[in-house]
Each structure stands twice: as C-alpha cells, then as structure tokens.
Amino acid sequence: MVNPERFLADLHKLRSFGASGVGNGVVRPAYSEADLAARDWLSEQMAAAGLEVQMDATGNLFGVTEKPSLLLGSHSDSQPEGGWLDGALGVIAALEVARASREADGPPVSVVSFQDEEGRFGVTTGSAVWTGHLEQTVADALTDHTGVSLASARAGLADRVTGPVDARRFTGFIEMHIEQGPTLDTSGGKIGVVTDIVGIRDMRVTFDGQQNHAGTTPMHLRRDAFQALAAFSTGLSDRLRNIVTPQTVWTIGHVSLHPNASSIVPGRVVFSMQWRDAQTDRLARMETVIRTLADEIAEAHGLTVRFGPVLGLDPVEMDATLRARLEDAAEREAPGAWRAMPSGALHDATNVASLMPVAMVFVPSIGGISHAFEEDTTEQDLVCGLRVLARAAAQR
Amino acid sequence: MVNPERFLADLHKLRSFGASGVGNGVVRPAYSEADLAARDWLSEQMAAAGLEVQMDATGNLFGVTEKPSLLLGSHSDSQPEGGWLDGALGVIAALEVARASREADGPPVSVVSFQDEEGRFGVTTGSAVWTGHLEQTVADALTDHTGVSLASARAGLADRVTGPVDARRFTGFIEMHIEQGPTLDTSGGKIGVVTDIVGIRDMRVTFDGQQNHAGTTPMHLRRDAFQALAAFSTGLSDRLRNIVTPQTVWTIGHVSLHPNASSIVPGRVVFSMQWRDAQTDRLARMETVIRTLADEIAEAHGLTVRFGPVLGLDPVEMDATLRARLEDAAEREAPGAWRAMPSGALHDATNVASLMPVAMVFVPSIGGISHAFEEDTTEQDLVCGLRVLARAAAQR
Numbered sequence: 001m002v003n004p005e006r007f008l009a010d011l012h013k014l015r016s017f018g019a020s021g022v023g024n025g026v027v028r029p030a031y032s033e034a035d036l037a038a039r040d041w042l043s044e045q046m047a048a049a050g051l052e053v054q055m056d057a058t059g060n061l062f063g064v065t066e067k068p069s070l071l072l073g074s075h076s077d078s079q080p081e082g083g084w085l086d087g088a089l090g091v092i093a094a095l096e097v098a099r100a101s102r103e104a105d106g107p108p109v110s111v112v113s114f115q116d117e118e119g120r121f122g123v124t125t126g127s128a129v130w131t132g133h134l135e136q137t138v139a140d141a142l143t144d145h146t147g148v149s150l151a152s153a154r155a156g157l158a159d160r161v162t163g164p165v166d167a168r169r170f171t172g173f174i175e176m177h178i179e180q181g182p183t184l185d186t187s188g189g190k191i192g193v194v195t196d197i198v199g200i201r202d203m204r205v206t207f208d209g210q211q212n213h214a215g216t217t218p219m220h221l222r223r224d225a226f227q228a229l230a231a232f233s234t235g236l237s238d239r240l241r242n243i244v245t246p247q248t249v250w251t252i253g254h255v256s257l258h259p260n261a262s263s264i265v266p267g268r269v270v271f272s273m274q275w276r277d278a279q280t281d282r283l284a285r286m287e288t289v290i291r292t293l294a295d296e297i298a299e300a301h302g303l304t305v306r307f308g309p310v311l312g313l314d315p316v317e318m319d320a321t322l323r324a325r326l327e328d329a330a331e332r333e334a335p336g337a338w339r340a341m342p343s344g345a346l347h348d349a350t351n352v353a354s355l356m357p358v359a360m361v362f363v364p365s366i367g368g369i370s371h372a373f374e375e376d377t378t379e380q381d382l383v384c385g386l387r388v389l390a391r392a393a394a395q396r
Numbered sequence: 397m398v399n400p401e402r403f404l405a406d407l408h409k410l411r412s413f414g415a416s417g418v419g420n421g422v423v424r425p426a427y428s429e430a431d432l433a434a435r436d437w438l439s440e441q442m443a444a445a446g447l448e449v450q451m452d453a454t455g456n457l458f459g460v461t462e463k464p465s466l467l468l469g470s471h472s473d474s475q476p477e478g479g480w481l482d483g484a485l486g487v488i489a490a491l492e493v494a495r496a497s498r499e500a501d502g503p504p505v506s507v508v509s510f511q512d513e514e515g516r517f518g519v520t521t522g523s524a525v526w527t528g529h530l531e532q533t534v535a536d537a538l539t540d541h542t543g544v545s546l547a548s549a550r551a552g553l554a555d556r557v558t559g560p561v562d563a564r565r566f567t568g569f570i571e572m573h574i575e576q577g578p579t580l581d582t583s584g585g586k587i588g589v590v591t592d593i594v595g596i597r598d599m600r601v602t603f604d605g606q607q608n609h610a611g612t613t614p615m616h617l618r619r620d621a622f623q624a625l626a627a628f629s630t631g632l633s634d635r636l637r638n639i640v641t642p643q644t645v646w647t648i649g650h651v652s653l654h655p656n657a658s659s660i661v662p663g664r665v666v667f668s669m670q671w672r673d674a675q676t677d678r679l680a681r682m683e684t685v686i687r688t689l690a691d692e693i694a695e696a697h698g699l700t701v702r703f704g705p706v707l708g709l710d711p712v713e714m715d716a717t718l719r720a721r722l723e724d725a726a727e728r729e730a731p732g733a734w735r736a737m738p739s740g741a742l743h744d745a746t747n748v749a750s751l752m753p754v755a756m757v758f759v760p761s762i763g764g765i766s767h768a769f770e771e772d773t774t775e776q777d778l779v780c781g782l783r784v785l786a787r788a789a790a791q792r
Contacts, residue, residue: 081607081655119659145656181612198611202658211477213766214647215596215672215741216577226648230629233622251610252622253658255651259477260541262598262649262668263515264767272658276611344612370609371660 001104002390004383007096010045011382014038014076014092015084024084025373030077030116030125031059031153038076039160042091042113049099051111054162057136058129059115059154062165063098065108070393071170071356072097072109074177075117075126075348083178083375087117089363089382090176097390106394110170114348121150123202123311127348130165131355133313145254172322172357175349176389178377182368183341190384191330191338192362193323198247199283199315200346202274204308205294207232209301211259211267225269226257228301232294239289243282247344250275250286278315278342313350319357322392326361329391334384345370361388397500398786400779403492406441407778410434410472410488411480420480421769426473426512426521427455427549434472435556438487438509445495447507450558453532454525455511455550458561459494461504466789467566467752468493469508470573471522471744479574479771483513485759485778486572493786502790506566510744517546519598519707523744526561527751529709541650568718568753571745572785574773578764579737586780587726587734588758589719594643595679595711596742598670600704601690603628605697607655607663621665622653624697628690635685639678643740646671646682674711674738709746715753718788722757725787730780741766757784 018027018034028034039061043053046063054062061076074090091113098109115126121142128134140151179185184192209223233252240250254272275286291307298305330338341362349358363385366376414423414430424430435457439449442459450458457472470486487509494505511522517538524530536547575581580588605619629648636646650668671682687703694701726734737758745754759781762772 079655079660080657081660119657179612180609182617200611211768212764213576213741214649214670215594215645216575216764216766217645218642219645220642221578224647226651227629227633230626230648233626234630237623246614246616249611249613249615251620251658251661252626253610253653253660253662254656255622255653256656257649257651259475260650260652261476261515261767262647262670264475264649265647266649267768274610274658345609346611368608368612370612371657372607372663 002096002100002386004386007092007386008379008382010095011088011092013041014088017041018078020081020373022373024376026078026082026084027080028078028082029080030118030120031156035077036156039113042076045095046111049095050102051098054165055157055160056130056163056165057154057161058126058139059157060126060130060165061113063111064169065110067108068169068171069108069110071112071173072389072393073112074175075115076113077116077118079118079371081373082118083370083372085178085375085377086180086370089178093176093386093389096386097393100390101393109393117348120144123200123313124346124348124351125150127351131351133351133354145256167355170356172319173349173352174322174389174392175347175360176385177347177360177362178365178370178375179362180345180365180370184362184364185366185368189337189339189364190334190381191388192341193326193330193338194318194343194360194362195340196278196315196317197343197347197350198276198278199280199313200274200276201283201287201310201312202272203310204270205273206268206270206306207298207303208268209303212265214263214265217265222265223302224265225303226266228297228303229255229269229271231301232297235293235297236290239293240286243285243289248277248282276344280314313346316350316353318359322357322359325392325395326359326388329388332391333387361385398492398496398782400782403488403782404775404778406491407484407488409437410484413437414474416477416769418769420772422474422478422480423476424474424478425476426514426516427552431473432552435509438472441491442507445491446498447494450561451553451556452526452559452561453550453557454522454535455553456522456526456561457509459507460565461506463504464565464567465504465506467506467508467569468785468789470510470571471513472509473512473514475514475767477769478514479766479768481574481771481773482576482766485574489572489782489785492782493789496786497789505789513744516540519596519709520742520744520747521546523747527747529747529750541652563751566752568715569745569748570718570722570785570788571743571756572781573743573756573758574761574766575758576741576761576766580758580760581762581764585733585735585760586730586777587784588737589722589726589734590714590739590756590758591736592674592711592713593739593743593746594672594674595676595709596670596672597679597683597706597708598668599706600666601669602664602666602702603694603699604664605699608661610659610661613661618661619698620661621699622662624693624699625651625665625667627697628693631689631693632686635689636682639681639685641673644673644678672740676710709742712746712749714755718753718755721788721791722755722784725784728787729783757781
C-alpha cells in the first residue's frame with residue numbers, strides 16, 4: 001500500500017531545503033527562507049495527494065480531507081544545526097500514508113506540519129498556539145536569541161495563511177518520530193511505542209553585574225556576570241542531586257555574554273535554563289531549587305537576577321486505544337523487535353493531547369544522536385516505521 | 397599656548413564618529429566604517445596643523461613633522477561598546493599640543509593614532525606590528541570573533557595607505573590616557589604619572605565535547621562543553637589563589653557556545669582567557685596553572701581541549717627622563733594633586749617602549765569606569781592633563 005521509494009525520495013527532497021552541506025545535516029529554523037520554501041513544496045505535495053491545503057496564522061500547515069479523519073504529522077522546521085529526520089520523518093510519513101490511503105480508498109487521513117517545534121521563539125510554539133496553550137498575541141511578543149519577534153518573523157508567511165484550522169475535524173493524532181536517544185539503537189529494537197512524554201520547563205535567566213575594564217578592576221571589586229553563571233552552573237548539580245532521578249535532565253544550552261569581549265569584565269549574561277522530568281511535582285521542586293540558588297549566587301556576587309517566564313509543558317500519557325493500534329501494528333511489522341517506552345524528548349503530540357487522543361511511534365536513532373548534522377536512521381528502519389504507521393492508520 | 401576650547405571641541409567631534417546614542421558612548425571598532433571615517437577626519441586635522449599625513453599598511457595613522465620630533469598619541473579605535481575618551485583623549489591631546497607648538501614655534505611634535513589597540517584581532521595589534529613585535533603576515537591571519545580576518549578587514553583601508561613609517565624619526569613617545577581604574581578618582585588625584593605597565597596574556601581556549609539532544613541524553617552520558625567551562629572557571633579561582641597578588645587579575649570575557657540553543661547539549665565552547673600581572677614570571681606560572689586545569693577538566697568531562705596562541709605583552713618600565721618631565725609638569729599644573737602609579741591597563745606605549753623612550757600620563761576616570769558607555773572625566777581634569785602633556789612636550 002505505502003510506497004517506500006516515493007517516501008524516501010520525498011524525505012530526501014525535503015532535506016534539500018536548508019541542506020547544510022555537512023552529511024545529511026539541515027539548517028531550516030522556523031520562518032527562515034528554507035522553512036518557507038519547504039512549506040511551499042509540502043503544500044504542493046498535499047494538494048497533489050488530494051488534500052485541501054490550509055495554513056493558520058502561526059504557520060502550521062495542514063493538508064485536510066473533506067470528512068473527519070485521523071491526523072498524522074510532526075514538524076518541518078529544524079534546530080539551528082539539525083538532522084534531516086527530526087520532525088521531517090513524521091511529516092513525510094504522514095504524507096505517504098495519506099496519499100496511499102486515498103489511492104487505496106482507505107480511511108481518510110489528514111497531514112500536519114507544525115511550526116517552530118524546535119523553539120526558535122518558545123517551546124513547540126506552533127502546536128501550542130493551535131491547541132490554545134499559548135495565545136497568539138502572547139506568542140507574538142516572544143523573541144529569538146537575536147531579538148527578532150515572532151510577530152515580525154511570521155509576517156513573512158504573507159498570503160500563505162488561509163485562516164484558522166478547526167481541530168474538531170480530527171478524530172485523533174499519531175506522530176511518528178525518530179527516538180533521538182540511544183535506547184532502541186543499543187537494544188536492537190526497531191519500533192518504540194510511546195507510553196508517555198516527559199514534561200519540560202524552559203526559563204531565560206539574566207544576571208546583571210557591572211561591566212568594566214579587565215585590567216584595572218581588582219578581582220575583589222568585580223561584579224562579573226560570567227563568574228556568577230559559572231558558580232550557578234556548578235552549584236546547581238550539587239543542589240539537584242537529592243531530588244532527581246537518573247532520567248531527569250537539565251541543560252544550560254544557550255549563553256549570551258555582554259559585551260562579550262576578552263578585555264571587558266562581563267556586565268551581563270542571559271542564559272537558558274531547561275529541565276525535564278516525567279513528574280510534574282518534581283519539575284516544580286527543581287524550579288524552586290533553581291530560583292533559590294540563582295538568588296543566592298546573585299546576592300553573593302553583588303549582582304541582580306531576573307527570571308523570564310517559565311515556558312514548557314506538563315508530562316502527558318498517550319491514548320490507550322491509539323497506543324494499542326500501534327502496538328498491534330508493531331508486532332505485525334517487527335515481531336519481537338518493538339518496545340513500549342517513554343519519550344525523553346518533547347513533541348507536538350504533548351500539546352495536541354489536550355484536544356484529542358494522541359499516540360506516538362519511534363524508530364531508532366543511530367548512536368542516539370539527534371539535534372546534530374550526524375543524526376541518521378537506516379532506510380530499513382525508516383520504512384518499517386512507515387509501515388507501522390500505515391497499518392495503525394488503516395484500522396477502523 | 398594650548399587651546400582648551402579647540403581641544404574639547406575636537407574631542408567631541410571625534411566622539412561623533414560611531415556615537416552610540418547612549419550617553420557619550422562610542423562604537424568604533426578597528427576598521428569599521430566609523431573608524432575609517434574618524435581616521436579620515438583626523439588626517440584632515442593633521443594636515444591642517446601642518447603635519448605630513450602617513451598611514452602604514454596596518455592602518456596606524458601618523459601626522460609627522462619634517463624634523464625629528466617627540467611623538468605623542470594613542471589610538472582612536474574603540475571597544476565594541478566603548479567610552480568617548482579611551483584612546484581618543486591621547487590622540488586629540490597630541491593633535492592640540494602639536495598644533496599649538498607649531499603655532500608658537502615650539503619644538504616639533506608628531507602625532508599618532510594606532511590601529512586596533514582594543515584587540516578586535518589581537519592585543520594592541522597596530523602598534524605591535526609597527527614596532528616589529530608581530531609580523532604583518534602573522535597578524536593578517538588573526539580573526540575576530542565573527543571569523544573575519546585582519547587581512548580582509550585592512551583591505552578596507554584602500555588607498556589611504558602611504559607606506560611604512562620610520563620610527564627613527566621620533567625621539568620618544570608620550571601617551572596621555574584616562575586611568576580606567578578607581579585610584580585617582582577615589583583619592584582626589586588630578587594626574588597620574590605612570591611608573592610601569594603590567595603585562596598581559598590572552599589565549600583562546602576550546603573545549604570539544606558531544607553535541608546532543610537535551611531531552612534524551614542522560615546526565616551521566618553527556619560531554620557538555622559548557623559544564624566543562626563552568627567547572628574550569630570556578631576551579632581556576634581556587635588554583636590561582638596561592639600564586640597571585642591583590643593586583644593580579646584574570647578574566648573570561650568572551651564565551652561562544654556551539655550551537656547555542658536551549659534544547660541542545662553544547663558540543664563546543666570557545667572562550668577567551670586573559671590574565672595580567674606586573675611580573676613576567678608570575679604570568680608564566682599562571683599560564684601553567686591554566687593549561688593544567690583545563691587539561692584536567694577536559695579529561696574528567698570526556699572532552700578535548702585546544703589552546704590558541706598566547707598573545708600578550710611583557711610588563712615594561714617607563715623611561716626615567718620622560719617620566720621626570722611629566723612629574724615636573726604635573727607638579728606645576730596640579731601641585732600636590734598628582735601621583736606616581738602603575739598602569740593596570742595595557743597601552744600602545746608597551747610596544748613602543750622597545751623602540752624609543754616612552755612615558756605615560758593619566759587623568760582620572762569617574763567611578764573608575766571604562767570600556768563602557770558610561771566612561772567619563774570632568775572637563776577640568778581633561779584640560780589639566782592637556783596642559784601637563786603640553787608642558788612636558790615643550791621641555792627641550
């Protein structure tokens with residue numbers, strides 16, 4: 001029913017929008033020229049598959065059937081330096097399943113590519129707005145790390161926007177994705193059927209000290225924002241030790257020093273503080289530790305600290321019925337080579353779960369590597385995932 | 397003899413090139429459009445003062461007399477976010493003294509504005525090349541934090557370049573400068589006559605780890621470049637404690653994380669490591685501590701570390717004769733309100749000291765603030781410094 005060659009060809013075609021030139025790497029951040037070109041190409045494929053193309057004001061792109069249908073998809077924006085499968089796999093697999101189902105007179109299947117899943121402006125921004133977790137007006141005020149607002153970025157969508165897309169036309173949502181972790185790859189598993197998605201918190205923190213000359217300012221008079229951040233970062237690992245599990249993670253992935261010159265004591269640092277766990281209450285306890293320590297460090301170093309809004313999503317369970325359909329399909333396509341597992345990564349499915357039943361299916365990531373140009377999955381595993389998705393979607 | 401109004405007017409005119417719009421702040425990094433425009437204007441003033449305008453291939457700008465002469469000056473490039481007096485004061489004071497001396501048939505005085513003192517590409521790059529401390533071909537390969545090479549930056553000088561400027565035509569060099577520290581301001585001093593300039597070392601360090609997904613990579617498997625930097629920075633303060641003096645300083649002022657996104661474990665960090673002290677052997681002992689600790693941290697975190705070339709300058713003493721002329725002038729212009737003092741900041745005079753006798757004179761910095769838009773000095777103190785410089789230059 002599904003056509004593996006057509007599916008792989010489309011996957012490579014999507015990769016060509018923003019291809020980094022390094023392996024299969026992709027640079028296609030939300031609202032970039034490459035992202036918009038990719039969405040234009042996806043629109044053409046949706047239309048050719050007999051779907052009605054709709055784009056909402058945030059840039060979420062849908063290809064919908066006339067009748068109520070299951071929704072399949074993911075996102076087609078990438079990390080600043082991303083792989084070719086993160087998000088893209090789920091979108092192209094959805095396209096192929098929808099197309100094949102229509103060709104075979106199967107059940108109607110609609111397709112979505114959400115916008116800004118990778119968080120240029122927030123966290124899963126497009127699906128958060130579509131599902132009502134984030135007001136468009138609030139989202140519009142979010143800025144990326146260079147100071148560009150979402151409002152001005154989405155102005156570039158121009159006349160692609162057709163209007164709101166009613167979620168009630170969809171009976172459920174299944175997102176296929178690469179695992180982005182080492183579990184399937186190291187265990188020889190082919191398919192992961194997701195049980196739940198861990199929650200995430202993301203907060204921008206600013207330390208304000210005193211910018212000054214790096215030669216004439218004695219060490220004991222300095223209010224060095226970077227030294228405060230270093231002390232915060234090393235101290236945090238100690239403080240969190242007693243409340244986390246081996247699955248809990250926290251990351252300082254973005255750091256912006258000001259003015260960022262070797263001969264100047266840094267007067268300000270803005271950095272990202274992100275943490276993830278499967279328990280909502282643990283996420284809250286971690287936030288308390290983070291805020292308390294940052295306050296203490298600021299006090300000790302003679303600085304002030306400011307906390308941005310806490311963005312993020314609570315942990316969510318997958319829908320039992322859709323999950324059973326995926327498990328059944330997995331057992332048929334990869335007997336004995338699939339497992340039930342949690343998702344350590346955040347996905348658009350988290351947002352969509354508040355509107356309809358959702359489920360997710362994973363294929364292996366080679367070496368567990370993702371959010372990097374090296375990200376990859378064997379063609380055999382990609383096609384196996386496609387067949388599982390198609391089989392689950394075909395069940396009535 | 398010197399004209400304070402003309403001097404202050406010229407100082408404000410120079411400020412207008414790259415004026416930041418924040419207080420008296422200036423954004424005029426070496427080879428920028430603003431820097432080149434400022435050098436064009438300075439050339440006109442030099443010519444109008446009867447000096448022959450010469451620019452060497454690095455962009456150092458001279459206004460020279462026919463006969464051998466004393467050389468006065470400093471630099472007219474600024475920090476990425478600089479004040480209006482750092483460097484500019486010494487250049488405009490030199491211009492006024494040279495102009496006034498010529499008007500009064502005094503001794504010949506030449507003027508210089510060195511290029512890239514602020515280290516867009518290295519450390520006092522322009523004077524380092526002029527004095528033979530740095531080969532032009534080596535300098536050309538230096539890159540700024542955005543990857544632009546000095547070779548391509550100086551191509552923008554175009555036909556301004558007249559050729560090499562022979563240092564043997566100058567009998568000595570006096571650099572007037574703001575203190576950039578709190579000593580004069582807090583003690584009520586008007587003039588500082590510099591005894592020696594502390595040495596500086598500046599090295600770019602890179603930690604290479606493994607970029608990965610911030611949700612699916614367990615903490616114990618991470619090779620996070622930022623965590624390594626934080627551990628290095630906090631550890632360094634402990635390690636240096638036993639070998640430094642209260643005047644010793646060290647700074648991590650520039651940090652560049654890669655890829656610098658909140659949802660990605662940083663795979664690489666490049667940062668600046670700078671340290672300063674009046675003793676050459678202490679600078680060397682600090683370098684050993686820095687390299688050893690970085691190696692240990694890299695080993696402990698599963699990363700590799702790379703060290704760039706160690707740039708910098710050794711500590712230098714000021715010339716006794718020129719210093720005595722400045723002390724005599726200071727006692728006449730600011731009786732009882734001047735002091736002999738070391739310079740904690742690096743200056744072009746450090747490089748020039750290998751070619752001819754050099755000396756330096758300081759005026760107060762309000763609040764000790766420099767390398768910031770807030771940098772300032774009272775007009776009274778500026779003019780007092782000008783008179784001291786003029787008086788010292790007039791002595792035969």
